Amino acid sequence: MHAGHAQTLAAARAxxxxxxxxxxxxxSVRRLKGPRRPIMGEADRAALLRALACVDAVVVFDEDDPRRVLARLRPDIWVKGGDYAPDDLPEADLVRSWGGRIVTTPLLPGRSTTRLVGALADAG
Structure with a gap:
């Protein structure tokens, strides 16, 4: 988790x-990002998220996209980081089918998990 994630989560909660x-x-992360990911296991990632004051709950899903869990939750607002275009999301039509809307939040420049991994590798 990095500052860009924290910014997106705070914006989503607001x-x-x-x-x-x-x-x-x-x-799911391994299928999407490759065999060397995730860097931190889902239990630890979920615990970090739950520790944040802006997060009310965490749902772990095993599919490659969140459509199944979204169909259960039916959120009024689905928030993604600004590196996604709402119309390109596989879940866009589903969220809109119950009147939900998709909001993207601006990215925090220079923050990414890939960049963080590179910096950690360089640091040894």
Whole structure:
């Protein structure tokens, strides 16, 4: 987790009554990002998220996209970081089908997990 994640989570919480974070399982992250990811296991990632005052709950999902969990939760607002275009998200039509809206938040320049991994590797 880095400052960009924290900024997105705080912005998401400010948009609604509660914030439920949908978190990819370890298996899902490996399929999407490769065998060397995630860097931190899902239990630790979920614990860090739950420790944040802006997060009300965390739901871990094993699929490669969050459509199944979103169909259960049916959020009024679905928030993603600004590196995504709402219309390109596989879940966009689903969220809109119950009147939900998709909001993207601006990225914090220079922050990314890939960049953090590189810095840690360089540091040894």
């Amino acid at each position: 948009l609604g009554d509660c914030l439920v974070v949908c978190l990819n399982s370890d298996a």
